[in-house]
Amino acid sequence: xxxxxxxxxxxxxxxxxxxxxxxxxxxxxxxxxxxxxxxxxxxxxxxxxxxxxxxxxxxxxxxxxxxxxxxxxxxxxxxxxxxxxxxxxxxxxxxxxxxxxxxxxxxxxxxxxxxxxxxxxxxxxxxxxxxxxxxxxxxxxxxxxxxxxxxxxxxxxxxxxxxxxxxxxxxxxxxxxxxxxxxxxxxxxxxxxxxxxxxxxxxxxxxxxxxxxxxxxxxxxxxxxxxxxxxxxxxxxxxxxxxxxxxxxxxxxxxxxxxxxxxxxxxxxxxxxxxxxxxxxxxxxxxxxxxxxxxxxxxxxxxxxxxxxxxxxxxxxxxxxxxxxxxxxxxxxxxxxxxxxxxxxxxxxxxxxxxxxxxxxxxxxxxxxxxxxxxxxxxxxxxxxxxxxxxxxxxxxxxxxxxxxxxxxxxxxxxxxxxxxxxxxxxxxxxxxxxxxxxxxxxxxxxxxxxxxxxxxxxxxxxxxxxxxxxxxxxxxxxxxxxxxxxxxxxxxxxxxxxxxxxxxxxxxxxxxxxxxxxxxxxxxxxxxxxxxxxxxxxxxxxxxxxxxxxxxxxxxxxxxxxxxxxxxxxxxxxxxxxxxxxxxxxxxxxxxxxxxxxxxxxxxxxxxxxxxxxxxxxxxxxxxx
Amino acid sequence: xxxxxxxxxxxxxxxxxxxxxxxxxxxxxxxxxxxxxxxxxxxxxxxxxxxxxxxxxxxxxxxxxxxxxxxxxxxxxxxxxxxxxxxxxxxxxxxxxxxxxxxxxxxxxxxxxxxxxxxxxxxxxxxxxxxxxxxxxxxxxxxxxxxxxxxxxxxxxxxxxxxx
Numbered sequence: 001x002x003x004x005x006x007x008x009x010x011x012x013x014x015x016x017x018x019x020x021x022x023x024x025x026x027x028x029x030x031x032x033x034x035x036x037x038x039x040x041x042x043x044x045x046x047x048x049x050x051x052x053x054x055x056x057x058x059x060x061x062x063x064x065x066x067x068x069x070x071x072x073x074x075x076x077x078x079x080x081x082x083x084x085x086x087x088x089x090x091x092x093x094x095x096x097x098x099x100x101x102x103x104x105x106x107x108x109x110x111x112x113x114x115x116x117x118x119x120x121x122x123x124x125x126x127x128x129x130x131x132x133x134x135x136x137x138x139x140x141x142x143x144x145x146x147x148x149x150x151x152x153x154x155x156x157x158x159x160x161x162x163x164x165x166x167x168x169x170x171x172x173x174x175x176x177x178x179x180x181x182x183x184x185x186x187x188x189x190x191x192x193x194x195x196x197x198x199x200x201x202x203x204x205x206x207x208x209x210x211x212x213x214x215x216x217x218x219x220x221x222x223x224x225x226x227x228x229x230x231x232x233x234x235x236x237x238x239x240x241x242x243x244x245x246x247x248x249x250x251x252x253x254x255x256x257x258x259x260x261x262x263x264x265x266x267x268x269x270x271x272x273x274x275x276x277x278x279x280x281x282x283x284x285x286x287x288x289x290x291x292x293x294x295x296x297x298x299x300x301x302x303x304x305x306x307x308x309x310x311x312x313x314x315x316x317x318x319x320x321x322x323x324x325x326x327x328x329x330x331x332x333x334x335x336x337x338x339x340x341x342x343x344x345x346x347x348x349x350x351x352x353x354x355x356x357x358x359x360x361x362x363x364x365x366x367x368x369x370x371x372x373x374x375x376x377x378x379x380x381x382x383x384x385x386x387x388x389x390x391x392x393x394x395x396x397x398x399x400x401x402x403x404x405x406x407x408x409x410x411x412x413x414x415x416x417x418x419x420x421x422x423x424x425x426x427x428x429x430x431x432x433x434x435x436x437x438x439x440x441x442x443x444x445x446x447x448x449x450x451x452x453x454x455x456x457x458x459x460x461x462x463x464x465x466x467x468x469x470x471x472x473x474x475x476x477x478x479x480x481x482x483x484x485x486x487x488x489x490x491x492x493x494x495x496x497x498x499x500x501x502x503x504x505x506x507x508x509x510x511x512x513x514x515x516x517x518x519x520x521x522x523x524x525x526x527x528x529x530x531x532x533x534x535x536x537x538x539x540x541x542x543x544x545x546x547x548x549x550x551x552x553x554x555x556x557x558x559x560x561x562x563x564x565x566x567x568x569x570x571x572x573x574x575x576x577x578x579x580x581x582x583x584x585x586x587x588x589x590x591x592x593x594x595x596x597x598x599x600x601x602x603x604x605x606x607x608x609x610x611x612x613x614x615x616x617x618x619x620x621x622x623x624x625x626x
Numbered sequence: 627x628x629x630x631x632x633x634x635x636x637x638x639x640x641x642x643x644x645x646x647x648x649x650x651x652x653x654x655x656x657x658x659x660x661x662x663x664x665x666x667x668x669x670x671x672x673x674x675x676x677x678x679x680x681x682x683x684x685x686x687x688x689x690x691x692x693x694x695x696x697x698x699x700x701x702x703x704x705x706x707x708x709x710x711x712x713x714x715x716x717x718x719x720x721x722x723x724x725x726x727x728x729x730x731x732x733x734x735x736x737x738x739x740x741x742x743x744x745x746x747x748x749x750x751x752x753x754x755x756x757x758x759x760x761x762x763x764x765x766x767x768x769x770x771x772x773x774x775x776x777x778x779x780x781x782x783x784x785x786x787x788x789x790x
Contacts, residue, residue, distance in 0.1 A: 014784050015753045021734035022754040026660045026669070242679045244704060529775055545771060598771035 107271040108214075109227050109251055109279075113295045116218035116225060123214050124230070133158040136208035137192050138234040141181075141200040147256060148172060148245045152181050152200060153236060155208065156192060166193075171240040203270055204232030213276075222613065223282035225292055232276045235268045249326040249352060250279065251298035257289075265289040271298075287592060287615045294352065294360055326352035331452040334471045341471055348372075348462045349450040353434035356408075356421035361434045363405055363447075365466035368519040369488050370403040374436075374448050376456040377408065377423040378415035385457045385475045386427050393431075397481055401492055401515070401522060409436035409448040410456065463487055464516060493520040496527040497534075497575030499548065504561035506571075510548055517549065525550035525558045525605075533573040533603045534580045536624045547604045552611055559607035563587075565620050573603070582622035592617045647684060648677055651691065654755075655698055661750045662702035664735055672701045692764060695757070699747055699765040706743050737787035745780035748773055 111118070136157050143150035150172040157165040166185075170178040185195050195202070213230020239245055239256055248257045248267060255269030255277075263283030271277050279296060281289050329349030332342050348365040355361050363372055373389065375382045392398045406429060408420045417423045424433060436445025444453060451460055455473050461484050463469035470484045493511035500507045510525045520526045530546040537544070550559030569584045582603055590596040592614050598604070602621040609618035655677055660669025676697040680690055687693050738746050744766055751757040751765070752773070759777075763770040 010785060011781055014781055014788070017734045017788070018738070018749060018784065019754050021732050021738070022661045022750060024732065025664060025666065025735060026657045242675075242682065244701075246704065593767050595769040595772060597769055 107229060107275060108299045109229060109277060109296050110299060111218050111225055111227060111292065111295050112297055113218065113292060116220050119217045119219065121214050121216045125212055133160045135210050138206055138208045138232065139193055139202065140204035140232065140236050141195050142203045144199055144201055148247060151236060151240055152178065153240050154185065154193060169240045171245065204236065204276060206232035208234045223284035225285065226280045227277065227296065229271065229275055229277045235276045235278055239268060248293055250293050251296045259286065267293055284615065287613060327446045327450045330450050331468060333452040334454045334458065334473060336473060343452060343468045343471060345467050347466055348460065348468050351434060351447050353447065355433045356435055361405065361432055363434065365462050368516040369464050370405065370462045371398065372405050372407060372451065372460045372462065374407045374409050374451065374453045374456055374458040376410040377417055377420035378412045379456045381475050382457045386429065388476065390428065392478065392481055397478055398485065401519065403432065405432045405434060407434045407436050407447050409445040410442050411438060412442045414441060459484065461485060464489065489514055492523045497573055499525060499573055501571035503569050504564050506558060508558045521549060521551050522555040524556065532575060534575050534577045536603060537601050538624050538626050545598050545602060545604060547606060550607050552607045559605065562605060562607050562618055562620055563609065581625050583625045584620055585623045586621040588619045589616050590619065647681065647690060651694055652677060655694060658698050658755055659702055661754060662699065662747055663705055664739060668705060672705060673698060676701050695761060696765045703743050733788060737784050740787060741780055741783055745776050745783060748776035749780035749784065752777055
């Protein structure tokens with residue numbers, strides 16, 4: 001609970017120290033900025049900053065190259081051919097951050113989302129006729145370390161008199177480096193232009209906005225999602241123009257996410273076969289973007305170009321062969337013999353993977369306390385330990401609210417009880433499973449390696465802050481298990497009070513945020529903060545508030561019908577100090593990430609809106625009545 | 627210059643207009659960004675990027691100063707999200723022990739570094755940079771009342787960190 005009445009003088013001390021510390025750290029920046037020593041003075045003419053600005057401006061201002069006329073031969077299938085003068089003959093895709101996909105044919109991507117309706121795939125051929133002087137050509141070079149380490153883009157605009165105009169843009173390169181690279185770009189014979197520099201590789205060449213591509217739209221009442229795969233047509237341009245390189249993992253591959261001015265979310269990535277893919281999520285679905293990005297799955301056809309026919313022929317195997325695709329983070333290998341496990345307190349790796357049915361399962365440490373358990377189907381200790389863990393989950397030794405994810409790793413096709421999913425079924429495990437990546441017979445997969453599992457079974461407890469709380473390996477006793485979980489909150493969140501809203505049949509015990517809002521809200525509406533409702537004033541405006549959050553459609557859906565409350569409806573709150581009656585004075589709906597303006601002295605009930613989305617937040621303001 | 631791709635346009639603002647804006651706001655942008663990330667070098671980079679981003683749209687903005695505040699705060703947030711996390715993970719994985727990314731000996735800066743970003747931004751901008759609650763709310767895309775909650779929690783957390 002918040003301490004509502006802080007000691008003012010101690011606050012002032014903290015603020016004074018804060019000011020002094022920040023003055024110190026910004027002093028160096030001020031030194032650079034000001035000529036007269038004043039922290040707030042503006043820049044003197046011709047100072048360092050001015051020169052720097054001119055250099056920045058230069059990066060976006062066109063300059064003219066001494067180039068010959070360009071003829072770009074476009075072809076539907078192959079975006080890039082090499083030539084003797086081309087220094088970048090061996091094209092390799094940017095190194096994937098996650099497991100690689102088999103590269104046997106064209107790539108295609110589908111969105112696996114229940115409520116989105118797939119529309120037919122549309123194919124756009126290359127290069128509709130463009131009136132003279134013809135279409136612009138776009139080229140992209142990326143640093144061999146990856147896009148985020150530096151990108152140079154070139155836009156070639158043909159002109160009627162034959163001399164094209166070259167415009168360079170760069171990202172992640174120093175001004176000097178960009179200028180250096182620009183100076184190296186020369187007309188090529190197979191390519192329109194080549195950049196002879198070992199540290200940069202050509203990743204895209206095409207016609208601006210016009211390259212051949214296939215696209216598919218998915219729509220629902222709420223908005224649309226469009227996936228395109230095809231030739232490079234300038235997909236990197238918005239990123240370089242300032243949208244930023246925010247890496248995301250999409251279909252097991254590294255992509256870059258940005259939002260445009262209209263709020264639409266875009267992801268751009270270069271596929272393992274060198275084609276370019278984009279995902280566009282309309283602004284109305286932007287709040288679901290994380291889920292939609294995760295719902296994009298890669299498909300590879302067996303050498304046939306992607307068409308609606310070949311895509312529909314891609315058969316989803318009965319047992320998914322999809323394994324853990326995204327693992328971020330690394331813990332040191334667990335060593336039982338050391339007194340202190342160095343991993344304790346380190347951020348737990350986050351994992352995006354699949355169970356044996358192909359359902360996506362995640363280990364997201366940000367979601368709060370959880371248990372991750374590594375099992376190998378052939379290992380006798382695992383077979384002995386797993387039933388005990390299941391018993392503890394049933395008897396409360398492992399708290400019922402604590403999510404447990406079993407990572408099935410180091411599979412062995414030569415073991416008698418292969419496949420592992422059959423073993424899990426025989427053992428009676430019905431909980432969450434992630435199938436770890438296959439690194440070889442009985443070899444630890446990527447998830448097990450990231451968590452530093454030295455053997456099987458290994459159990460990792462993640463604390464409320466997303467950091468590792470404890471690790472253990474081998475068969476465990478009940479006492480061991482209790483010891484491992486000792487650092488977690490002992491039970492569900494504490495009850496703060498009782499909320500009764502007869503009109504919408506709400507009678508819930510409201511809990512505190514001790515497990516974090518998300519996990520706590522699984523137990524019921526959550527008292528988010530502010531004054532206790534019974535401490536709110538009656539009939540006067542004071543700068544205090546009180547807020548209760550409830551889930552809309554999940555975990556008992558306490559606030560399912562919150563939208564039915566209208567001004568004048570009444571409800572009650574009861575806690576240790578007594579019962580308070582409230583009357584609804586206003587309702588409002590605002591974007592979820594902004595929230596609605598507060599009303600002084602009001603109790604706010606809030607829930608996501610509309611149902612099944614987190615786009616907006618519905619606020620019901622109520623004032624305490626006598 | 628216009629690029630037809632994905633509907634993105636680049637409006638080149640007259641250099642003199644941007645120059646004035648730049649001269650007026652650069653010092654503060656650098657100070658804010660430095661305070662938000664705890665490093666003058668990175669603060670400088672973020673401020674430059676933010677000024678550049680604002681400069682490109684200067685002619686279309688009603689409130690360029692507010693947009694700059696928002697951009698600096700957002701870019702500092704991005705930096706925290708994407709760079710620090712990776713760096714800390716790598717550093718910790720290799721050294722096998724916790725590493726501080728600010729390499730500072732100032733206790734208050736250490737305390738700031740462990741605050742959630744929004745709390746850090748709120749207390750720094752309110753109590754040091756003297757922004758109003760409304761300005762902070764705008765930059766953090768939240769309501770002024772949320773800012774007050776962030777300030778309250780941020781101060782409490784700083785007190786706790788320093789006491790430990």
